Amino acid sequence: MFDLPTIWAGLLAVAIFIYVILDGFDLGIGLVFPFLETDKCRDVAMNSVAPVWDGNETWLVLGGGGLLAAFPLAYAVVLPALYAPFIIMILALVFRGVAFEYRWRDKAHEKTWDKSFFFGSLLATFTQGIVLGAFVQGIEVDGRAYGGGWWDWLTPFSMMCGVALTAGYALLGSTWLVMKTEGILREKAYRISKITAVATLAFMGIVSLWTPFLSPEIAERWFTFPQLLFVLPVPTLVFILAGVLAFGLVKRRDSLPFLATIGIFLLCFIGLGIGITPYIVPRAITIAEAAAPDKSLMFMLVGALILLPMILAYTAYSYWVFRGKVDPEAGYH
């Protein structure tokens, strides 16, 4: 149970989850950007994530680097299988990443960089959803390589996952703005949050109901009797948190909607894990089969156990320094 590959699968899952939450809300800012009509609102929204977005995206680099290091076979199979979505995702991230600096440098082209920020965020989010969906539905493996076709990732299910994740990140982004801003921006963010909350829960429901039909194996985990008792708390808690989210939005408790959204994401993530383990490439390669030799895993584990708490500590400190509502006049520009 506590062998090195399992520990590493757990650590990677944690890293990916942290990525989804952190970059989720700053990608989400990009998704709601067109609806923050005035420049002032956009300036403040962007400044609410400017000091931290770079750290947020570092978790994605850890996800990729960690997968290569701990499960090289999985990395070597998954990336070629999802060639197009990955390329589009990283190019989209380039587009939105530069917008953080460029938009302040050139008043004449501010609108261009706003669009770059929005479309970059949208494409990156949508392709991440596609990657998730294509991964869950399974990847064809031939020997030690990807054995499927070019367009296998493109299915109605993966597209639906793209839509669901887009709604979800938009909800993270808008509830983040509710928490971090004041005045008309906060009012806008409340209105957007109500829409994205409904959309997220609806699409999430569709994906959740769809997933068991992808394979009898997943269905069995969710719908046979003894297992059912273990997995039942997941959807139950989702319903409770959906209630908390609605309460926070209606009663205007500024921090509550964001926290409830994180909780909902966590539950979905756990639900996903239930459907996948012990595979790392669903129903083709197990965690144990893909793992790097113990010497590699042990070497990294020593570092990770020392460094991850430090990283979490100074990341938390950085968020602490920029705590509270964003100052509309702030920025180093």
Added chain:
Amino acid sequence: MEPVVSELAVNLARAQFAFTVSFHIIFPAFSIGLASYLMVLEGLWLKTGNDTYLRLFKYWRKIFAVAFGMGVVSGIVMAYQFGTNWSVFSDKAGPVIGPLMAYEVLTAFFLEAGFLGIMLFGMGRVSKRLHFIATIMVAFGTLLSATWILSVNSWMQTPAGFSINEAGQFIPESWMEIIFNPSFPYRLVHMVLAAYLTTAFVVGAVGAWHLLKDRTNKEARKMFSMAMWMAAIIAPIQIIAGDFHGINTLEHQPAKVMAMEGHFESHPEGAPLYLFGIPDQENQELKYAIGIPKASSLILKHDLNAPLAGLDTIPREDQPPVAIVFWSFRVMVGIGMLMLLVGVTSLFLRWRKRLYEASLFHKFALVMGPSGFVAVLAGWITTEVGRQPFTVYGLLRTTESIAPVEAPAVAASLLAFVVVYFALFGAGTYYILKMMNKTPGELAKLPGTVTRTAGTTPAASLDPDAMNPAE
């Protein structure tokens, strides 16, 4: 069925990697040096209280932010490209190089990213001391990052400390031997010095540009002077470091040195140093060669008559593409010599107390501004192309490292990278040049370029610019 990958796909993947990595390396080369420069500027400001240093800090910080942003986003591409185009390499070499790259992320990237926000936006929010610590952490992070990635690269050049299992994977045996592989110390020193020189020449060129317009400008004088000290001190050290690196390469990757030197033939009694020639790999000869007798033996073996083997001792299929390596090496060395000339000249002018008056020299320094980038790229090409036809030197061929991808897919993604990179990084370069065209005083006063706004933070008085915006 074994995946069949066409030669075209291999070459396209090669081109894609070369393009993205070449683009990427420009930004770290600049930000490693600039981060250290910012640390020095802030430290000097805290120590002396001289506001010139603070204005220079704020000026270069803005430029750093744009360059760093471009480095981050082009770096994300690299983290995934190993998988998309070189998946077989990833599967085989992953157990060895993966953990090193993971350590780069854990020790360096997070450190830089975690403290970057405080460095950029934190003045006035945290104490001066803490802000300085954040700047130090960012600088330290860039150096740590260089250390790990050069360890990876050096291992691919001079692999050590591993065994190979039945699946053909490299399995780590000794992490000490892997990390401190034979070429690592030389490569690391050479690269970090190159980054410092690159930054020194950019800073020097910006200083020179403003001196040409107004030689009394305090900030311009200060940055020009600092950059010229750097050039004068580092350029000669870099040339010595390069020489040691070359001797190390001769020991571990002789074919690369043969290509760099253009030695198709073995020279039993002292090899000449070819200054010029047209490598003809087809006929295995260096055409129109002009050389200094025995000088190559002197440089590489420190002995005029030492025998040197040539490419005739290496099978054709194991030879790197000679012309590229031969010429990129000459570009790098040539720029190194020009940098030395700048450094020495600056010492002479300083001695004559004419450093800020010699406008011809300022023009020369201005032209030399981008030279560091060219030298870094040329050096990178020399070492990477010189490793061919292998990804892991002597063990794993490039043609055996590629993912089972088809040529049209690689071509399409290559095209996308080219278009996006030129458009976005072109814009970034334009913005950087626009900022450089302003003096530190002008840039701070531009509308929309608020530093920490007075009154919004309890510690606004920490910031002299906020108190005296007119200055």
